[in-house]
Amino acid sequence: MKRRAFTESITLSWTAIKASPLRTTLTSLIISFGIMALVGILSATDALKQSLESNFTSLGANTLTIRNNGGGFFVNNAEYRSNPKISYREGASFKDRMKDTEAKTSLTYIASGTAKITYKAESTNPNTMVTATDENYMYTGGFDLGEGRNFNADDVYSGKNYTILGSETKTTLFGDESAVGKTIRIQGKPYLVIGVLAEKGNSGMFSGDRGAWVTLNYARANFTSGVPNYTLSVNAPSAATLDAVQDQCIALMRSVRKLKPKERDNFSITRSDSVAKSLIENLNMVTTGAFIIGSITLLGASIALMNIMLVSVTERTKEIGTRKAIGATKQAISAQFLGEAVMITQLGGWTGILFGIIIGNVVANQIGGHFFIPWLWIIVAFFISVGVGIVAGWYPASKAAELDPVEALRYE
Numbered sequence: 001m002k003r004r005a006f007t008e009s010i011t012l013s014w015t016a017i018k019a020s021p022l023r024t025t026l027t028s029l030i031i032s033f034g035i036m037a038l039v040g041i042l043s044a045t046d047a048l049k050q051s052l053e054s055n056f057t058s059l060g061a062n063t064l065t066i067r068n069n070g071g072g073f074f075v076n077n078a079e080y081r082s083n084p085k086i087s088y089r090e091g092a093s094f095k096d097r098m099k100d101t102e103a104k105t106s107l108t109y110i111a112s113g114t115a116k117i118t119y120k121a122e123s124t125n126p127n128t129m130v131t132a133t134d135e136n137y138m139y140t141g142g143f144d145l146g147e148g149r150n151f152n153a154d155d156v157y158s159g160k161n162y163t164i165l166g167s168e169t170k171t172t173l174f175g176d177e178s179a180v181g182k183t184i185r186i187q188g189k190p191y192l193v194i195g196v197l198a199e200k201g202n203s204g205m206f207s208g209d210r211g212a213w214v215t216l217n218y219a220r221a222n223f224t225s226g227v228p229n230y231t232l233s234v235n236a237p238s239a240a241t242l243d244a245v246q247d248q249c250i251a252l253m254r255s256v257r258k259l260k261p262k263e264r265d266n267f268s269i270t271r272s273d274s275v276a277k278s279l280i281e282n283l284n285m286v287t288t289g290a291f292i293i294g295s296i297t298l299l300g301a302s303i304a305l306m307n308i309m310l311v312s313v314t315e316r317t318k319e320i321g322t323r324k325a326i327g328a329t330k331q332a333i334s335a336q337f338l339g340e341a342v343m344i345t346q347l348g349g350w351t352g353i354l355f356g357i358i359i360g361n362v363v364a365n366q367i368g369g370h371f372f373i374p375w376l377w378i379i380v381a382f383f384i385s386v387g388v389g390i391v392a393g394w395y396p397a398s399k400a401a402e403l404d405p406v407e408a409l410r411y412e
Contacts, residue, residue: 028348035352038294043360132219148195309396341393349385
């Protein structure tokens, strides 16, 4: 009996929804917009978060990056001093003194951010980054080789005109053809390709697929615009030794830069895991904000749905009176209107979920994330849409159930 009553309520609810297609469409669109905003933003942030975690996992949680601190500082609250760039002499001295430790150290600088790389008739965009580096950078940077080999110490210190290409750069210049052993031109000068990096992907901030890497000393002789600002990367042997290696790096860098005991550090040391945590914390704040915005939108949608359902109750007063006159109970009337509200929110909810996933992944792809199906947010969105339907439909359904059949039949 209960099953039959439930089936009848569902059938009547669906019939009523089909009878007012414009109202149903507009109402469900309000719901779908809120769900789409919620699922879309959360899909994008979750996809980007996964990409960031993947990038920093490949980089290694036990990597330290040493740079000049940027900006400057005041001396005795009067004289302003700029933090000096890390010079080649300082970087080379630091790396040489780290040889006796188990940590691996690499010395690099950006040789050009606007290079054009050519091979026969093919060329890259004239904004390709060229990084001057040494034999340890592939390790400290978390890169893998797709083909060919890495630089060795002799390549670097004898200044050979060798290069390693990112996978995207290789594809642009060579397509499916092997690049190893071929000669390309960077800024018009010849370089022998000895390796190609495995595809790494990017997170919107980091890209290991575009660009080229050249030997440090060859770059020093051939890329001479301005004074280079070198970067040191130190990879500790394990996460357990990271703190000790960091303390050692601070002491050694202060010694290399000849800082007095009372002088502040004029360089910075960044841990890869701390950068990842900071970025992910910011993304969590975005996620919270998105949830609040989506919730406010859905609150407005539920109020709109409640008003529409109240209007529907008023317009169908005679219908309710007729049903009650032929024996419909309060529960049956209430179930019908509550069912209508839940069905409308489900139509809007699943439409919003679908478009939210599509839009979220399009945005994530543009900022460097990967395709992601947010199962958690799909489940959350489903229950939210059901909840909105119940909350928004409860009062109109109760009002419909309490109508007096005699008065309802007299309603004009």
